Amino acid sequence: MVEIPAIDLRLAGAGSAEETARLRDAETVKAYAERMHELIVDVAGKVAASLGLDGRSFQDWPCQFRMNRYNYTQDSVGSPGVQVHTDSGFLTVLQEDECVGGLEVLAPAAGEFVPVDPLPGSFVVNIGDVGQAGSNGRLHNVKHRVQCVAAVPRVSIAMFLLAPKHDTESAPEELVDDGHPRRFREFKYDDYRRLRLSTGERAGEALARLAA
Numbered sequence: 001m002v003e004i005p006a007i008d009l010r011l012a013g014a015g016s017a018e019e020t021a022r023l024r025d026a027e028t029v030k031a032y033a034e035r036m037h038e039l040i041v042d043v044a045g046k047v048a049a050s051l052g053l054d055g056r057s058f059q060d061w062p063c064q065f066r067m068n069r070y071n072y073t074q075d076s077v078g079s080p081g082v083q084v085h086t087d088s089g090f091l092t093v094l095q096e097d098e099c100v101g102g103l104e105v106l107a108p109a110a111g112e113f114v115p116v117d118p119l120p121g122s123f124v125v126n127i128g129d130v131g132q133a134g135s136n137g138r139l140h141n142v143k144h145r146v147q148c149v150a151a152v153p154r155v156s157i158a159m160f161l162l163a164p165k166h167d168t169e170s171a172p173e174e175l176v177d178d179g180h181p182r183r184f185r186e187f188k189y190d191d192y193r194r195l196r197l198s199t200g201e202r203a204g205e206a207l208a209r210l211a212a
């Protein structure tokens, strides 16, 4: 088994500490995380290439692998499973529960949340705050939430590609020109995470505090 040190495995809502530890050590979970890591590195490279940034490697970027289990009951139906937020990192690959819906994204023009119905055999890819800042605004972070739509357990699995390892985050010169002035100051991802937490601005609003 190849070790991927960049992966921080978290098991949210998994129940007891023993169950969490057992899942964390499970070979299937590790193998799944490795495959998802390969996928997210590949997708990120293609996204960068689409912006004209060829040959970028995301292999050593810190990632977080998280399995979410929502233990929904009759009482939770109609209430939020996850509040509206943006993901703070560069890019997320999400395996939605194939049976239970509930994921919704904000359509900015209409100002309305739109359900993302599960499509078996597919992943959802979304851009986070670092993706917006690092692309000088060419990519857009997406506000999303999870609503409880049925009184059955729901599971989702997410791989988050966060930010460059030690470097500060700033859009590369190739994406800055007269038509596209620099929009965000250079920042460290950890500082930005703290800013989101301390201000409670978890839906991308904190990016405005980094305006150039």
Ligand SMILES: O=C(O)CCC(=O)C(=O)O
Pocket (backbone or CB within 6 Å): 066, 068, 082, 087, 094, 096, 097, 103, 144, 146, 155, 156, 158
């Ligand atoms: O459970 C889901 O479908 C999405 C979860 C999510 O948005 C997150 O973990 O950031």
Ligand SMILES: [Fe+2]
Pocket (backbone or CB within 6 Å): 085, 086, 087, 144
């Ligand atoms: Fe999210």
